[in-house]
Amino acid sequence: MKVRLLALPLVSFLFILNGCATLGEGGASRLDLIKRRTELRCGVSGKIPGFSFLQRDGSFAGLDVDICRAFAAAFTGSPDQVQYRSLTAPERFTALRTGEIDLLSRNTTFNLSRDAAGGNGVSFAPVVFHDGQGLLVKRSSGISNLNNLKGKTICVGSGTTTEQNLNDAFQAKGIDYKPIKYQDLNQVIAGYLQGRCSAMTSDRSQLAAARSGFNNPDQHVILPEVLSKEPLAPLAAGGDQRLADAMRWVIYALIAAEELGITQENIGNKLAEAQSRPQLTQLRRFLGVEADLGQKLGLNNDFIVKVIQAVGNYGEIYDRHLGPKSAVPIPRGLNNLYSNGGILTSPPFQ
Amino acid sequence: MNRSKRWWWQVIIVIGLLTVMGILINNLAVNLIRTGLGLSFDWLWRPAGFALSEHPLPYQSSDSTAWALLMGWLNSLRVIFAGIVLATLLGVSTGAARRSLNPLLRQIAALYVGFIRQIPLLLQLLFWYFVAFLGLPSEPFAPLGAVIHLSNQGISLLGVTLSVEFAAVLLGLSVFTGASIAEVVRGGLDSVPRGQWEAFRSLGMTEGLGLRRIVLPQALPAILPALSSQYLNLAKNSTLAIAVGYADLYAVSDTTITQTGRAIEGFLLLLLSFLLLNLLINGGMQLLNRAVLRSQHHH
Numbered sequence: 001m002k003v004r005l006l007a008l009p010l011v012s013f014l015f016i017l018n019g020c021a022t023l024g025e026g027g028a029s030r031l032d033l034i035k036r037r038t039e040l041r042c043g044v045s046g047k048i049p050g051f052s053f054l055q056r057d058g059s060f061a062g063l064d065v066d067i068c069r070a071f072a073a074a075f076t077g078s079p080d081q082v083q084y085r086s087l088t089a090p091e092r093f094t095a096l097r098t099g100e101i102d103l104l105s106r107n108t109t110f111n112l113s114r115d116a117a118g119g120n121g122v123s124f125a126p127v128v129f130h131d132g133q134g135l136l137v138k139r140s141s142g143i144s145n146l147n148n149l150k151g152k153t154i155c156v157g158s159g160t161t162t163e164q165n166l167n168d169a170f171q172a173k174g175i176d177y178k179p180i181k182y183q184d185l186n187q188v189i190a191g192y193l194q195g196r197c198s199a200m201t202s203d204r205s206q207l208a209a210a211r212s213g214f215n216n217p218d219q220h221v222i223l224p225e226v227l228s229k230e231p232l233a234p235l236a237a238g239g240d241q242r243l244a245d246a247m248r249w250v251i252y253a254l255i256a257a258e259e260l261g262i263t264q265e266n267i268g269n270k271l272a273e274a275q276s277r278p279q280l281t282q283l284r285r286f287l288g289v290e291a292d293l294g295q296k297l298g299l300n301n302d303f304i305v306k307v308i309q310a311v312g313n314y315g316e317i318y319d320r321h322l323g324p325k326s327a328v329p330i331p332r333g334l335n336n337l338y339s340n341g342g343i344l345t346s347p348p349f350q
Numbered sequence: 351m352n353r354s355k356r357w358w359w360q361v362i363i364v365i366g367l368l369t370v371m372g373i374l375i376n377n378l379a380v381n382l383i384r385t386g387l388g389l390s391f392d393w394l395w396r397p398a399g400f401a402l403s404e405h406p407l408p409y410q411s412s413d414s415t416a417w418a419l420l421m422g423w424l425n426s427l428r429v430i431f432a433g434i435v436l437a438t439l440l441g442v443s444t445g446a447a448r449r450s451l452n453p454l455l456r457q458i459a460a461l462y463v464g465f466i467r468q469i470p471l472l473l474q475l476l477f478w479y480f481v482a483f484l485g486l487p488s489e490p491f492a493p494l495g496a497v498i499h500l501s502n503q504g505i506s507l508l509g510v511t512l513s514v515e516f517a518a519v520l521l522g523l524s525v526f527t528g529a530s531i532a533e534v535v536r537g538g539l540d541s542v543p544r545g546q547w548e549a550f551r552s553l554g555m556t557e558g559l560g561l562r563r564i565v566l567p568q569a570l571p572a573i574l575p576a577l578s579s580q581y582l583n584l585a586k587n588s589t590l591a592i593a594v595g596y597a598d599l600y601a602v603s604d605t606t607i608t609q610t611g612r613a614i615e616g617f618l619l620l621l622l623s624f625l626l627l628n629l630l631i632n633g634g635m636q637l638l639n640r641a642v643l644r645s646q647h648h649h
Binding site for chain 1: 401480484592593594605607613
């Protein structure tokens, strides 16, 4: 009797355990799952002002967050259907691989090892912010270039390409240095401000963001040397072409909208214009009035309208969080449209 | 229950356990295939590509990842063993102080134990590092003449230079574990019949001598098992070192995992390293335990 009582839960437990190992149904895309649950699970950092930062009311805001919102608007129709997960740098790829999140929009550098199937094997969307690693020093230290840092201590955060870039740059110049590695940026900042290190290193955007929170930001300078190219891009797990395509064209839509002069404010007028004037074929295709570009991606044909209504074009997103009037002003530089001296451009929506 | 029935039960339990283990291993293998990972340890022999702030043996970034991990392991060992010694000294003296005849000493010891045990270790480490050590001036000063030089760039004790990171982890772990050891020691001392204390006092022995010769030896069998779990805790807690910038095994693994993307292998190695370390500590304590028990039988 006792045996039989035990056997049922035991057997079912074994079945459940075994169920954890089924090979996923081939060809199914994460995109369908997102649409079915009408909610996007987006991995962000949550700790970088201007990119993803917790607001007073408990919500997240920043460029990375607006990218999540744009995806949600395109995939589910509403920019608010997002569940944010704040992840540390070492956690992010595991969270993606295990399926805990659908995609990452977390200032992640696009590089070969991460993209390749033999590396982290993820799929990157187009770059949303061209960054570069830099060094922040105290103005009073008199340090003005890399050579002045010979034998000095440098505070660096863990779990990023920053450690490797730092090493490559100093090794190439044959300069010795001592890295003090902390787990996250806040500790790096504390170590630097307390005087443990002569310099702290991180992406220049993060240095600018951190400096904006210091007591006297003008007492700290970012050295002119850029140690690396850091193209930051959203990404999804590899081997899922439908999701990767959809993400890619949402980002391009943000850039193309800026090229076409379509903004959050005038999107209604533009749509009305496209509907009433059949000769505007390019605009009509872009806004989904004719052709079926959205459908080809597995989205609604008006997905771009939803995206622009939700977050505006790329330039608007940038200005909102990193523009001259924002709390973390970073000159647009490379992140401007190609026509304005930057390197952003979108392939045609055809 | 008769004997044959009991025998059957054991067979069933063993089969059940083997099945569960088999399923778990199968899950791991299938999931590794599904995510296109597969186990591989080739990356261990490739150049690490990052520098370390402290390394007991010569190391540069062109050395292999395996060598970098070994440096991390040695750094862990260094702080763990120094921590065990310091925590034991602190714990035993505090434990003894709580049973001292001097009321001031008793109060101070009780305050230390009470206070330290209420605060999470991570907070204490952050306090020691960011407030106590990094709060030191950047130019060295010597409060005790040539014995010790202090600055937020490093600490020099009798000519031996320690990094502030090492010092913070060592002090944090020792002070925290010392408080728990003090309780273990106090419990051990209390297990010795009061008559023994009265006996050595009536013989005119000093408190210190009586404690060392009469009470502590009798308390040891009660102290040692709990003491070894405190040592194991200290070893495991040393992984919090990454919070204060000390290049221990966990910190080095953390870097290699993100640089190679080999999380499962990295964690397997971490697991094995700590298992090995803790088996070492455990083995040492068991030898000690046995020696103590044997010497007691001789008396």
